[in-house]
Amino acid sequence: MRQAGKKPTMKDVAREAGVALGTVSNVFNGVPVGREYRLKVEEAASRLGYSVNIYARGLRAVKTNTVAVILPGLNHMFFSQLANYLCNALSRRDCRMLLSTTEYDPEAESRCIQMLRKNMVDGIIGLTYSATQFDVEGMPYVSIDRVISPTVPCVASDNYQGGILAAEKLIGLGCKRLLCLRLGSRLLGETDKRGSGFAHICTVQNVDFVMKRLNDEDGFEGVIRFLEGEIQGGKLPYDGIFCSTDLLAHHVICYLEKRGIRVPEDVQVIGYDGVRAFFTEELVCSTIVQPIRQIAETAVDILLSTDRSLASALVCLPVTYAPGGTTKELVTPLGQ
Amino acid sequence: MRQAGKKPTMKDVAREAGVALGTVSNVFNGVPVGREYRLKVEEAASRLGYSVNIYARGLRAVKTNTVAVILPGLNHMFFSQLANYLCNALSRRDCRMLLSTTEYDPEAESRCIQMLRKNMVDGIIGLTYSATQFDVEGMPYVSIDRVISPTVPCVASDNYQGGILAAEKLIGLGCKRLLCLRLGSRLLGETDKRGSGFAHICTVQNVDFVMKRLNDEDGFEGVIRFLEGEIQGGKLPYDGIFCSTDLLAHHVICYLEKRGIRVPEDVQVIGYDGVRAFFTEELVCSTIVQPIRQIAETAVDILLSTDRSLASALVCLPVTYAPGGTTKELVTPLGQ
DNA sequence: TTGTAAGCGTTATCAC
DNA sequence: GTGATAACGCTTACAA
Numbered sequence: 235m236r237q238a239g240k241k242p243t244m245k246d247v248a249r250e251a252g253v254a255l256g257t258v259s260n261v262f263n264g265v266p267v268g269r270e271y272r273l274k275v276e277e278a279a280s281r282l283g284y285s286v287n288i289y290a291r292g293l294r295a296v297k298t299n300t301v302a303v304i305l306p307g308l309n310h311m312f313f314s315q316l317a318n319y320l321c322n323a324l325s326r327r328d329c330r331m332l333l334s335t336t337e338y339d340p341e342a343e344s345r346c347i348q349m350l351r352k353n354m355v356d357g358i359i360g361l362t363y364s365a366t367q368f369d370v371e372g373m374p375y376v377s378i379d380r381v382i383s384p385t386v387p388c389v390a391s392d393n394y395q396g397g398i399l400a401a402e403k404l405i406g407l408g409c410k411r412l413l414c415l416r417l418g419s420r421l422l423g424e425t426d427k428r429g430s431g432f433a434h435i436c437t438v439q440n441v442d443f444v445m446k447r448l449n450d451e452d453g454f455e456g457v458i459r460f461l462e463g464e465i466q467g468g469k470l471p472y473d474g475i476f477c478s479t480d481l482l483a484h485h486v487i488c489y490l491e492k493r494g495i496r497v498p499e500d501v502q503v504i505g506y507d508g509v510r511a512f513f514t515e516e517l518v519c520s521t522i523v524q525p526i527r528q529i530a531e532t533a534v535d536i537l538l539s540t541d542r543s544l545a546s547a548l549v550c551l552p553v554t555y556a557p558g559g560t561t562k563e564l565v566t567p568l569g570q
Numbered sequence: 571m572r573q574a575g576k577k578p579t580m581k582d583v584a585r586e587a588g589v590a591l592g593t594v595s596n597v598f599n600g601v602p603v604g605r606e607y608r609l610k611v612e613e614a615a616s617r618l619g620y621s622v623n624i625y626a627r628g629l630r631a632v633k634t635n636t637v638a639v640i641l642p643g644l645n646h647m648f649f650s651q652l653a654n655y656l657c658n659a660l661s662r663r664d665c666r667m668l669l670s671t672t673e674y675d676p677e678a679e680s681r682c683i684q685m686l687r688k689n690m691v692d693g694i695i696g697l698t699y700s701a702t703q704f705d706v707e708g709m710p711y712v713s714i715d716r717v718i719s720p721t722v723p724c725v726a727s728d729n730y731q732g733g734i735l736a737a738e739k740l741i742g743l744g745c746k747r748l749l750c751l752r753l754g755s756r757l758l759g760e761t762d763k764r765g766s767g768f769a770h771i772c773t774v775q776n777v778d779f780v781m782k783r784l785n786d787e788d789g790f791e792g793v794i795r796f797l798e799g800e801i802q803g804g805k806l807p808y809d810g811i812f813c814s815t816d817l818l819a820h821h822v823i824c825y826l827e828k829r830g831i832r833v834p835e836d837v838q839v840i841g842y843d844g845v846r847a848f849f850t851e852e853l854v855c856s857t858i859v860q861p862i863r864q865i866a867e868t869a870v871d872i873l874l875s876t877d878r879s880l881a882s883a884l885v886c887l888p889v890t891y892a893p894g895g896t897t898k899e900l901v902t903p904l905g906q
Numbered sequence: 907t908t909g910t911a912a913g914c915g916t917t918a919t920c921a922c
Numbered sequence: 923g924t925g926a927t928a929a930c931g932c933t934t935a936c937a938a
Contacts, residue, residue, distance in 0.1 A: 256918085267923085287915050290629050291915080291916055291917075292930095293930045293932085294915095294917050298625070308644070311848045314654075317644050318650075321669055333668075334657070334661065354624075480848075512817060580932065590909060590910095599933085627933075629913095629933095630931095630933050630934085
């Protein structure tokens with residue numbers, strides 16, 4: 235019913251090729267087999283249009299060629315780009331991608347993981363806020379942007395270095411009084427290091443700065459309210475702002491312009507992520523660019539690597555700075 | 571090895587609950603079972619942390635609770651939003667989503683479908699450019715934005731009506747000479763109707779218009795080249811442009827502004843899709859908004875509906891017009 | 907309802 | 923390398 239003519243099985247292939255059933259199985263599992271046998275099998279298989287039944291294979295609990303990906307949602311540029319690259323990287327490894335979104339619901343995360351471990355996937359790549367070591371233990375798991383425990387590998391961009399870059403850049407561009415704006419989950423993750431790196435440089439270089447941390451519940455409105463309170467006489471007491479994400483930077487910039495504060499003339503802004511406006515080449519603002527593709531590929535590499543002991547707990551991938559029109563770039567280094 | 575403590579099976583649940591194996595099976599398949607038995611089974615199952623092994627179930631070829639989604643990629647706002655809503659709609663139906671991207675490779679499409687039918691998914695939702703009736707026959711399939719054959723259900727926005735809306739709007743806003751710009755696949759799809767609806771209104775209302783169709787190979791550069799050739803004395807001989815997608819509109823608008831042609835003062839522009847700049851509320855341009863969430867939910871409904879005969883071949887979902895700053899909206903209808 | 911048992915297609919393990 | 927055969931966990935059919 236699902237299939238017009240019923241599907242050929244390994245037995246059919248074995249008969250067609252005139253070899254033993256086990257030989258066919260070996261061929262499809264990459265087990266070394268005499269060259270001529272292998273050819274006979276492959277030819278017979280393609281003649282019959284055969285391919286392995288993944289459910290029968292999965293039942294034997296060896297390898298399902300399926301990796302689950304857990305993301306908060308696809309409604310954010312960073313997540314959708316990540317999903318895209320993960321999908322490519324997995325398919326290049328002949329792996330299918332099972333995508334689950336948690337809709338930012340912490341409880342959905344562990345429910346999701348529990349469900350998946352029953353469903354026998356080869357492993358999970360998850361970007362979660364509250365999954366615990368308990369949730370993931372006993373199964374191949376790679377976390378993105380959050381260290382779950384020292385024994386669970388985590389891949390992230392070099393958030394600390396990104397914060398450093400941002401601070402150095404703003405200071406190098408002449409800023410005297412900085413603001414670091416963070417809007418994120420109440421739960422700690424790797425991304426919090428962005429602010430730490432930023433603060434470190436400000437302290438070392440003895441530059442005034444204010445650190446403002448808000449939580450998701452506050453929303454962008456919370457940020458705007460904060461800025462509203464900071465403005466004195468139509469002016470902001472900062473000449474440089476580092477926002478923890480490009481999206482936040484975007485909202486801040488829109489607000490500032492509405493209040494008649496010019497970007498980058500009056501205040502320079504740097505974001506984090508490097509997302510492009512609807513996947514074109516255009517950046518949203520000057521920003522610290524995450525190597526999203528590399529993050530995806532590294533996560534897949536670590537997950538699928540047989541030698542999991544080699545996976546260090548935290549892999550930080552290098553970030554770069556890219557001007558996007560919200561900073562006063564120096565045309566020549568001599569121009570300083 | 572995959573699992574710390576090995577997983578409980580139906581047999582374990584049956585023993586724990588003190589009922590027959592078949593009863594447990596029935597409970598998990600929604601087959602009517604005496605109330606007290608059902609409760610005993612459910613309690614035992616949760617006590618043991620049991621859930622059905624989808625591979626064993628899939629082997630019997632009944633229902634895998636898995637739906638495959640095929641998209642060109644996730645690197646376009648429309649696709650990633652679609653994927654997001656599909657994922658939600660499926661998970662609400664307790665279905666897992668297997669996501670494959672074809673990277674816009676027509677050959678990858680049928681390869682992908684062939685692969686999936688061997689892999690026994692409950693059905694496929696595909697946005698493809700070249701998949702044929704042959705590819706999909708014999709399996710539950712719902713196509714998006716392209717009619718594959720009269721027997722394969724297709725869900726799309728009401729593209730024709732969208733074209734009509736765009737033309738009526740531009741004409742209503744005073745445009746006298748229109749341009750319809752289309753950039754898309756060489757292969758025909760539902761989206762081509764956007765231009766047809768547009769042309770129809772122009773013809774009926776006797777308004778001058780030019781229809782320019784380019785293919786993906788030409789790229790945005792091709793469109794720019796065309797516009798370059800049209801400009802005479804720094805002016806464009808059009809006062810209204812309908813672009814087949816928001817992304818195209820965005821490129822056109824950027825180019826026009828670079829050439830000193832003001833939008834919407836000199837020329838008004840309407841796009842199609844209704845994508846938001848990185849998932850905020852902001853539209854990219856004045857546009858015809860597709861009901862993406864509804865498209866996703868309808869596709870899932872049709873695919874999972876047992877009564878597939880009810881599925882009409884083509885379902886066109888209503889679109890709406892939304893101003894986005896690239897048209898000269900009339901403040902009051904009397905203002906005309 | 908209850909046992910029991912036969913498959914589903916693969917993999918893995920035997921002798922040979 | 924070959925056969926044959928025992929799992930894997932579930933669904934389905936059967937007689938009781």
